[in-house]
Amino acid sequence: MPKKSLRSHCPVNFALEAFGDMWSLLILRDIIFWGKHSFKEFQESKEGIATNILANRLSKLVSSGILVKSVDAVDSRRSIYNLSKKGLDLIPMLCEMSAWSTIYDDKTTAPKEFVEKIRKNRTAMYTLMHTVVKNGGSFFVGKNSVIENL
Amino acid sequence: MPKKSLRSHCPVNFALEAFGDMWSLLILRDIIFWGKHSFKEFQESKEGIATNILANRLSKLVSSGILVKSVDAVDSRRSIYNLSKKGLDLIPMLCEMSAWSTIYDDKTTAPKEFVEKIRKNRTAMYTLMHTVVKNGGSFFVGKNSVIENL
DNA sequence: TATAATTACTTGCAAATTGCAAGTAATTAT
DNA sequence: ATAATTACTTGCAATTTGCAAGTAATTATA
Numbered sequence: 001m002p003k004k005s006l007r008s009h010c011p012v013n014f015a016l017e018a019f020g021d022m023w024s025l026l027i028l029r030d031i032i033f034w035g036k037h038s039f040k041e042f043q044e045s046k047e048g049i050a051t052n053i054l055a056n057r058l059s060k061l062v063s064s065g066i067l068v069k070s071v072d073a074v075d076s077r078r079s080i081y082n083l084s085k086k087g088l089d090l091i092p093m094l095c096e097m098s099a100w101s102t103i104y105d106d107k108t109t110a111p112k113e114f115v116e117k118i119r120k121n122r123t124a125m126y127t128l129m130h131t132v133v134k135n136g137g138s139f140f141v142g143k144n145s146v147i148e149n150l
Numbered sequence: 151m152p153k154k155s156l157r158s159h160c161p162v163n164f165a166l167e168a169f170g171d172m173w174s175l176l177i178l179r180d181i182i183f184w185g186k187h188s189f190k191e192f193q194e195s196k197e198g199i200a201t202n203i204l205a206n207r208l209s210k211l212v213s214s215g216i217l218v219k220s221v222d223a224v225d226s227r228r229s230i231y232n233l234s235k236k237g238l239d240l241i242p243m244l245c246e247m248s249a250w251s252t253i254y255d256d257k258t259t260a261p262k263e264f265v266e267k268i269r270k271n272r273t274a275m276y277t278l279m280h281t282v283v284k285n286g287g288s289f290f291v292g293k294n295s296v297i298e299n300l
Numbered sequence: 301t302a303t304a305a306t307t308a309c310t311t312g313c314a315a316a317t318t319g320c321a322a323g324t325a326a327t328t329a330t
Numbered sequence: 331a332t333a334a335t336t337a338c339t340t341g342c343a344a345t346t347t348g349c350a351a352g353t354a355a356t357t358a359t360a
Binding site: 092 | 157158159160161162163164165166168170171172175176179183196197198236239240242243244245246247248249250251252253254255257258259260272273
């Protein structure tokens, strides 16, 4: 199908058309914060995404250049989804979103050091996360996780 | 109806449940960037929101404490929607979203100074916008608009 | 002062999207 | 050889959306 034209080139609208639905953002969260990379792992997240929707969102994120899909070298059944540069550049937005919720949700599961660190030096935090995720890590999971360096 | 419980207290999910749908975000954009405040003005935006959806989203944003509704002093037909503190605190997120699109949409309508300014000193930009919008202004429109101070 | 506009909605209904359950195809593990 | 696992697809009911057409309460105009 031919790529349908945008309703507008307003930057907020552009972002919404690329990744602005609930499930796409939860997939990005799973990668950035939890180091998930496969269909199965995304499916196991507690919000409970349906498999047809998950397949649909993954293919949209790949075709908009935010995710890159590859086949696992040791298990060819597995597809691996990683963030491209374009996807890594969404880290600041996800961080601000999370920081907001951490302030306004009194039952938040986010660590308080996260918001403190962001308030002190946002750009440093974004840069650190960009590097960690680019190298296969994530905020919470992985041997070079962000949280153990806070 | 009793307030339905959240699927999770993950900060990304919390944000999505509060304002994470396309139309809610476009309403927030209209207020922050274009200084719109009434039903009619939101309806006129070029993305073309249907009036039933607009009414629904405005009432959700009010009940989640992001918007505050009041009646216009000089024309009692008009309802006026303003950002609460909780709403003003979404400015950083909207800015990062816009900054991302400005980089990746080669037809973006965003001014390039915006992204430059954010890269140089994000926090200063957020603070300026917070103040301007709090005082009834916006990024583009109003006598104390942000853009004329870039 | 009667009539026309305007503003902020609501209602009804068709069309699109979602959510759920159940497959399927291609590996990999036992 | 058989069972699991992984990444999907399919069918269908239920929910949500989009569109057109109201309605009610002002405010503006002849």
